[in-house]
Amino acid sequence: MYLTLSYADGILFLPMLSTRITQLLGIQHPILQGAMQWLSRAELVAAVSNAGGLGILSALTFPDGKELREEIRKTRNLTTRPFGVNVTLLPTSRQVNYGEYFAVALEEGVKVIETAGRSPEPYLKQIRDGGAKLLHKVARIRDALTAERLGVDAVTIVGFEAGGHPSADCVTSFILIPEAADRLKIPLIAAGGIGDSRGLVAALALGAEGVMLGTRFVATRECPAHPTGFREGHHTSGALHQQHGAVHEDGLCPEGAGDGGKGSQPRRTAALHQRGAGPQSPSGRRHRECGHTMRAGGGATAPYPLGQRGHRESGS
Numbered sequence: 613m614y615l616t617l618s619y620a621d622g623i624l625f626l627p628m629l630s631t632r633i634t635q636l637l638g639i640q641h642p643i644l645q646g647a648m649q650w651l652s653r654a655e656l657v658a659a660v661s662n663a664g665g666l667g668i669l670s671a672l673t674f675p676d677g678k679e680l681r682e683e684i685r686k687t688r689n690l691t692t693r694p695f696g697v698n699v700t701l702l703p704t705s706r707q708v709n710y711g712e713y714f715a716v717a718l719e720e721g722v723k724v725i726e727t728a729g730r731s732p733e734p735y736l737k738q739i740r741d742g743g744a745k746l747l748h749k750v751a752r753i754r755d756a757l758t759a760e761r762l763g764v765d766a767v768t769i770v771g772f773e774a775g776g777h778p779s780a781d782c783v784t785s786f787i788l789i790p791e792a793a794d795r796l797k798i799p800l801i802a803a804g805g806i807g808d809s810r811g812l813v814a815a816l817a818l819g820a821e822g823v824m825l826g827t828r829f830v831a832t833r834e835c836p837a838h839p840t841g842f843r844e845g846h847h848t849s850g851a852l853h854q855q856h857g858a859v860h861e862d863g864l865c866p867e868g869a870g871d872g873g874k875g876s877q878p879r880r881t882a883a884l885h886q887r888g889a890g891p892q893s894p895s896g897r898r899h900r901e902c903g904h905t906m907r908a909g910g911g912a913t914a915p916y917p918l919g920q921r922g923h924r925e926s927g928s
């Protein structure tokens with residue numbers, strides 16, 4: 613099997629990418645869909661998994677374990693492939709029973725758990741005993757090293773470009789990825805500002821073994837934030853195709869349509885914003901729990917307020 617990468621002056625056929633991340637997670641392509649509160653629900657998650665990546669549900673979208681269980685079952689009805697459940701451990705204004713979310717995901721046989729926002733240490737035994745792989749998402753090298761020491765299976769490093777809650781430290785992906793790759797022994801996933809095949813190749817060149825995309829998946833018809841997705845015909849497999857550079861004439865890739873997929877990063881962001889991924893969209897509304905504004909990547913929304921270092925461990 614080959615992977616098709618389109619470039620300005622031609623198409624490259626590469627052998628299928630097998631990395632420690634694809635092997636660890638049992639997926640075809642080293643591409644993960646980042647959990648997005650309120651947005652990464654069964655349809656999006658299943659579509660990504662069906663296309664050979666790893667879709668990830670966001671547990672905190674659901675008020676309790678019962679509703680998370682229903683969503684996991686709904687996802688399983690839509691895909692037979694692996695998918696994950698993210699439990700974001702950021703401070704919240706409501707009481708959250710994190711243990712219940714983990715328990716439900718594990719009882720339902722979910723094999724990939726992702727944590728973010730704080731150290732997963734209190735839940736490590738529960739996750740291990742439940743037989744799942746644990747991915748932990750961080751925005752700082754020191755948190756990546758701590759996660760490795762705790763025994764997580766892989767780390768995702770998130771640059772300041774990322775959507776959601778980018779790092780208060782303002783360090784970008786191209787700085788973080790190679791340093792994390794140099795210092796970690798466990799596999800590394802890169803996130804933050806990656807939106808096309810060049811981003812995937814760049815992240816791999818910098819030492820990552822997989823990429824995680826959030827903002828790019830907002831502009832898919834399976835994402836509830838995307839009001840025009842159905843009409844314009846973008847879909848998740850198109851997003852994955854574009855990761856592989858297979859840009860189609862029918863414009864499956866919003867930022868690539870019309871220029872053969874050569875859209876610049878600002879154009880990518882502008883295209884996503886136009887399509888509802890920006891601050892005015894549901895993805896840009898105020899975070900219910902901690903009151904900060906969530907954003908799609910590259911947005912004009914004030915990111916996590918500077919000067920609040922220490923409020924949390926990492927990007928989510």
Ligand SMILES: Cc1cc2nc3c(=O)[nH]c(=O)nc-3n(C[C@H](O)[C@H](O)[C@H](O)COP(=O)(O)O)c2cc1C
Pocket residue numbers: 645646647648649651670698700727728749770773774775776777803804805806824825826827828895896906907908909927928
């Ligand atoms: C609207 C939105 C909501 C997000 N919500 C969460 C979340 O609840 N938990 C989490 O761990 N990450 C969250 N993220 C971060 C993504 O999982 C992913 O790490 C990030 O989007 C990658 O950067 P990118 O947007 O530049 O692709 C969110 C991202 C977006 C865009």
